[in-house]
Amino acid sequence: MQWTDLKARLLSSGSVSLSGEPADQFIARSSAGPGAGGSGAVFFAMGSHRVKLALDPLNRIEIVHRGNGVADLCYDGTLTRGRLLRPGFHCPDQAFITVTGSCIFSCRFCTVPRLGGRRKTIEEIMGMVESVRQRIGAISITSGVLESIEEEESYVLELVKRLRVYDLPIGVSIYPTDQTPDRLRALGVAEVKFNLEAATPALFATMCPGLDYDRLWRVMDRSVELFGKGRVFSNVLIGLGETDMEMEACISRLTSHGIIPVLRPLNPVEGLAGFSRPSAERLKTIFIMHEQALAAAGLDPREARTMCTNCTGCDLVPGRD
Numbered sequence: 001m002q003w004t005d006l007k008a009r010l011l012s013s014g015s016v017s018l019s020g021e022p023a024d025q026f027i028a029r030s031s032a033g034p035g036a037g038g039s040g041a042v043f044f045a046m047g048s049h050r051v052k053l054a055l056d057p058l059n060r061i062e063i064v065h066r067g068n069g070v071a072d073l074c075y076d077g078t079l080t081r082g083r084l085l086r087p088g089f090h091c092p093d094q095a096f097i098t099v100t101g102s103c104i105f106s107c108r109f110c111t112v113p114r115l116g117g118r119r120k121t122i123e124e125i126m127g128m129v130e131s132v133r134q135r136i137g138a139i140s141i142t143s144g145v146l147e148s149i150e151e152e153e154s155y156v157l158e159l160v161k162r163l164r165v166y167d168l169p170i171g172v173s174i175y176p177t178d179q180t181p182d183r184l185r186a187l188g189v190a191e192v193k194f195n196l197e198a199a200t201p202a203l204f205a206t207m208c209p210g211l212d213y214d215r216l217w218r219v220m221d222r223s224v225e226l227f228g229k230g231r232v233f234s235n236v237l238i239g240l241g242e243t244d245m246e247m248e249a250c251i252s253r254l255t256s257h258g259i260i261p262v263l264r265p266l267n268p269v270e271g272l273a274g275f276s277r278p279s280a281e282r283l284k285t286i287f288i289m290h291e292q293a294l295a296a297a298g299l300d301p302r303e304a305r306t307m308c309t310n311c312t313g314c315d316l317v318p319g320r321d
């Protein structure tokens, strides 16, 4: 089976069971992305390709760890040899850190408000980065909102000032104020991600009460002026009720503005009862739209230095998958 096909099917499932040799060092436990708050997730790699899958002991798709990271993926009666990747923080090759693990907003698809985590101190984050320094090539920062959007931004700016000591590319994805792009750029941040989340304004209004869709566009456009084409990213979830045409229009609007869409299969959490993960067929259809729109706009995800487009664990990424 071709990698794109296999990854689409695995992403549609979203999880695997894990057996074989002890694999604790390969299990990512984090407060964002697949597996957040659960029993963790693993990165399964084949050559330069990878996929991140939450662990679910009941899933019939199985990864058997043979030892030292060597692993077999058992899917639909076939065995695919690959390896498990050791996460830095949250993902391989990066320290991708969630600063504040709680949020005053309650986007219906997001696990952060439900996890009710705390804010990490700056010293704690410096220690986390230090502990993986020798095996990462980037630092990525995301956050919930503890008190207010403005207060969260100030805290993240303080943190970024300290992280510059590592001389690694820094990517930041927070809910922005109108000044966030200028302030991050002034600190030397390499890339930014501001998440549109939903393919249409109507879906955004239902899914993200209290957040401002128009501000996200203003901030993304300003970011492209400051950071350059292809250095600005935006997550859009696949499966919130949008049609393929609406998704295609959203992708084209983003790419025509110089922004790389990060198209993420929905992981239905408790606020989304009745929703399901998108099918592998739909993921492949949208992958082709994505590929064409990026090519037409001259955007290349292979150049991403930080965050999800560099990682590729959770999405089909044109040029990488």
Ligand code: SF4
Binding pocket: 032, 033, 034, 052, 090, 091, 096, 307, 308, 309, 311, 312, 313, 314, 315
């Ligand atoms: S693709 Fe993004 S959310 Fe998924 S593991 Fe990688 S960095 Fe985390």
